[in-house]
Every structure is written in structure tokens, then in C-alpha cells.
Amino acid sequence: MCDTCGCGESEAPLIRKPGEDKHNHVHTHTHNHGDQKHSHPHSHYHHHDNPHDQHDHNDHAHEHHKADHNHTHRKEILLEQDILHKNNLLAERNRGFFDAKNIFAINLVSSPGSGKTTLLEKTIKKLGKEIPLFIIEGDQQTMNDANRINKAGAPVVQVNTGSGCHLDANMIYLAIKKLEPADNSVLFIENVGNLICPSMFDLGESKRVVIISVTEGEDKPIKYPTMFETSDLCIINKTDLLQYVDFNIARTREHALMINHHLEFLEISAKTGEGMDTWYDWVKSNNP
Amino acid sequence: MHELSIAINIIEIAEEEVHKANAKEVNEIEIEIGVLSGVIVEALEFALETAIKNTVLEQSIVRITKISAKARCTNCGMEFEIDDYFSPCPKCKHLFSDIIDGKQLIIKKMIIS
Ligand SMILES: Nc1nc2c(ncn2[C@@H]2O[C@H](COP(=O)(O)OP(=O)(O)OP(=O)(O)O)[C@@H](O)[C@H]2O)c(=O)[nH]1
Ligand SMILES: [Mg+2]
Ligand SMILES: [Zn+2]
Numbered sequence: 362m363c364d365t366c367g368c369g370e371s372e373a374p375l376i377r378k379p380g381e382d383k384h385n386h387v388h389t390h391t392h393n394h395g396d397q398k399h400s401h402p403h404s405h406y407h408h409h410d411n412p413h414d415q416h417d418h419n420d421h422a423h424e425h426h427k428a429d430h431n432h433t434h435r436k437e438i439l440l441e442q443d444i445l446h447k448n449n450l451l452a453e454r455n456r457g458f459f460d461a462k463n464i465f466a467i468n469l470v471s472s473p474g475s476g477k478t479t480l481l482e483k484t485i486k487k488l489g490k491e492i493p494l495f496i497i498e499g500d501q502q503t504m505n506d507a508n509r510i511n512k513a514g515a516p517v518v519q520v521n522t523g524s525g526c527h528l529d530a531n532m533i534y535l536a537i538k539k540l541e542p543a544d545n546s547v548l549f550i551e552n553v554g555n556l557i558c559p560s561m562f563d564l565g566e567s568k569r570v571v572i573i574s575v576t577e578g579e580d581k582p583i584k585y586p587t588m589f590e591t592s593d594l595c596i597i598n599k600t601d602l603l604q605y606v607d608f609n610i611a612r613t614r615e616h617a618l619m620i621n622h623h624l625e626f627l628e629i630s631a632k633t634g635e636g637m638d639t640w641y642d643w644v645k646s647n648n649p
Numbered sequence: 650m651h652e653l654s655i656a657i658n659i660i661e662i663a664e665e666e667v668h669k670a671n672a673k674e675v676n677e678i679e680i681e682i683g684v685l686s687g688v689i690v691e692a693l694e695f696a697l698e699t700a701i702k703n704t705v706l707e708q709s710i711v712r713i714t715k716i717s718a719k720a721r722c723t724n725c726g727m728e729f730e731i732d733d734y735f736s737p738c739p740k741c742k743h744l745f746s747d748i749i750d751g752k753q754l755i756i757k758k759m760i761i762s
Contacts, residue, residue, distance in 0.1 A: 620735070
């Protein structure tokens with residue numbers, strides 16, 4: 362529950378610019394869990410004494426409901442509907458907006474601390490005068506990253522997802538309304554630091570970029586294949602630390618390519634600037 | 650975990666359908682999850698158990714079917730079953746393939762009343 366207004370919308374993302382008051386979150390939930398209550402009395406309980414005793418791993422049905430109701434009007438609905446249908450529709454809407462305004466939108470995904478914000482700070486300083494850059498920052502809590510971006514000199518909106526572990530297309534939709542990115546600009550979306558959940562949610566981005574740092578261990582692609590499978594570019598960051606860690610870049614690339622043979626790679630150090638020109642070139646060559 | 654978001658999406662779709670049909674609740678729901686969809690079936694079941702409280706799905710039978718994945722070798726075109734991203738082609742041993750099935754997250758059907 363939101364503890365300022367008591368609205369019960371704990372799921373609502375908090376979207377604001379640096380310096381903005383805390384309590385202006387958007388109430389986006391349209392459905393209402395409260396009004397769909399069953400009107401007939403249930404004398405049985407919903408329980409799982411042994412929820413796993415009837416699994417057979419390929420087709421396991423859970424008998425949530427053993428008491429027999431005599432419902433008269435049963436209706437079968439053949440849906441064939443994608444569970445993420447709503448997100449995908451909204452993502453397409455964002456994509457249409459980006460296309461119309463000729464905005465190159467990049468979704469940056471990684472584990473926490475791989476260097477996303479540092480990469481953006483450097484990019485703003487280097488490319489900010491040449492190309493209009495806009496940033497959406499996704500974190501569960503705090504304005505820290507938005508404040509860093511603000512200081513680096515680019516317009517930014519922070520999305521705080523609260524308990525949510527990823528950005529979704531609706532949050533981006535709301536954030537771009539607030540951010541108002543210009544025509545012919547580049548929009549960077551820094552996703553919540555998490556290598557699993559963001560991979561499922563299309564934001565309408567033009568390209569997805571996954572960042573791993575050499576301190577994370579070279580088995581990241583094998584452990585989190587979905588993220589590498591859905592990305593267009595893989596940035597290997599913190600190459601300045603290669604001499605201190607056991608990280609075989611060639612093997613990492615090989616593993617990542619087995620998952621996604623279309624993946625491109627860049628090796629950089631956002632700290633020392635090594636390899637950063639390849640990244641600036643990539644951004645510029647993709648920017649229409 | 651994103652399985653909770655997936656569960657909430659399932660509930661939203663179910664509520665919409667029940668509402669559209671002027672029905673009261675869902676009796677049965679059939680869901681298909683590809684093994685390469687990124688959703689762990691056990692985690693989804695766990696998320697659903699708590700998320701369906703006080704929704705149209707509270708009393709429903711939930712059937713989740715895992716769909717196995719298929720890949721096509723980029724070298725020889727062979728189609729083969731896989732359960733991870735790292736299986737080489739069984740025919741030519743080539744390492745690269747394209748996923749052609751096993752990424753779905755679908756509500757197949759529902760019985761409502
Ligand atoms: N040595 C070294 N350190 C780096 C490099 N890039 C970033 N760092 C450091 O790594 C730490 C995390 O960097 P951030 O840019 O905050 O990482 P992030 O991915 O934005 O982190 P979250 O938003 O928390 O997920 C900071 O201490 C950075 O200074 C690099 O190329 N080399
Ligand atoms: Mg950051
Ligand atoms: Zn082959």
C-alpha cells in the first residue's frame with residue numbers, strides 16, 4: 362500500500378524527474394480485484410496439502426477444486442492468447458512513437474553494478490553535444506542514478522519499480538510522456554539491474570544491449586541465456602580489470618554465440634575509456 | 650521474480666474474459682509454457698497460488714503444460730528437440746541453431762461459469 366495516500370497501489374511505479382516531490386506516482390492499475398467476489402458461499406477451502414504429489418512434469422494438473430459445484434452455464438473459451446499480450450501491445454505502441462519521432466531507443470540490461478550508469482555518464486559527456494540524448498533510469502528504489510545522469514547533463518526520468526524487478530512497456534509509456542524526448546534523439550533506458558526478469562518484457566526498444574563486466578565470471582551467458590538470446594549487442598565492460606581476474610573473453614563470446622549467433626560484441630572500460638570509441642560508433646551508426 | 654508479473658497477467662486476462670462474458674468465475678484454465686520461455690513452471694505455480702486469492706481464478710483448476718523446444722541447425726537445416734540453448738546439431742555437430750518452438754507463454758482456453 363502506498364503509505365502517503367493509502368491508495369493500496371503498491372505496484373504502481375513512481376516516475377519523476379530529479380528534484381521532484383516524492384508523492385506523485387501514477388495510478389495505472391485498471392483492474393479491480395475487489396469487485397469480482399464470488400457471491401455463493403464456499404464451504405471448502407483452497408488448500409494444498411501435497412501440492413507436488415501429482416506432478417508428472419509434462420502435463421500436471423492441479424486440482425485446486427475438488428468440491429463439485431452445480432454450475433449450470435459453463436462456457437468454454439478458446440483463447441490462444443499470449444500471456445504478455447498487453448505488454449507486447451504497449452511495447453508496439455512505444456515502438457510506433459519512437460519510429461514516428463525517429464528516436465533510437467536502447468534498452469540497457471545487466472546484473473547490478475556492471476557499469477550501466479557509468480557508461481551513460483561517459484556517453485553523455487562525449488556525445489551529448491552532437492546528438493540529443495534522453496535517459497530513463499529504472500531502479501527499485503532511489504533517485505541516485507537519475508541524479509548522476511542529471512549531473513552529467515542529460516534530461517532524465519527515474520522510474521522506481523518498488524518491489525518490481527524489471528521495467529515494462531507501460532512504465533516506459535508513462536516515462537516518455539514525462540520525459541518528452543526530442544525528434545531524432547537517442548533514448549537510453551537503463552533497466553533494473555537484473556539478468557533474468559527484464560528479458561521477458563519488450564519495452565518497444567530499437568535495440569537491446571546486455572552488459573557484463575569481467576568481474577562477474579565468464580559463465581554469465583550460460584547461467585542467464587534468455588537475456589543473451591534476446592539482446593542485439595553484448596558489451597564486455599571493466600576490461601581494465603582483466604589482469605586481476607580469471608575471465609576468458611574468447612570463451613565468454615563463444616558461449617554467448619551458441620545462445621545467439623546474431624549477437625555483436627564490444628569490449629570496453631567505461632572507467633579508462635578504452636574501447637569506448639567503438640561504442641560511440643555503434644550508437645552513431647544506429648542513430649538514423 | 651517475474652513469475653509474479655506473469656501470474657498477475659494471467660489473472661488480468663481471466664478477469665477480463667469473465668467480465669466480458671458476464672460470468673462469475675473461472676472453473677478451469679489451460680496454460681502452455683515453453684521450456685525456453687524464461688518462465689519456470691514451478692515458480693509460476695507458486696506465484697499463482699497466492700496471487701489468485703480473491704480473484705476469479707481462486708477456485709479454478711489450473712493446468713500448466715510444458716512445451717518442449719525445437720531448434721533448426723543453421724548449417725544443415727536439421728530440426729531437433731532441445732531443452733537448453735547449448736545443444737549442437739545431432740546430425741552435423743554445428744553449434745549454431747535458431748529456436749523455432751518452445752518460447753510460448755499462452756493461455757489456451759478457459760472454462761468459465
Ligand atoms: N574498474 C572499473 N570499474 C567500473 C567500470 N565501469 C563502472 N565501474 C564501477 O562499477 C561500479 C558500478 O557502476 P555503475 O555504473 O553504478 O553500475 P550500474 O550497472 O549502473 O549499477 P546498478 O544501476 O546498481 O545496476 C562503480 O563503482 C563504477 O565506478 C570500469 O570500466 N572499470
Ligand atoms: Mg545504474
Ligand atoms: Zn546440422
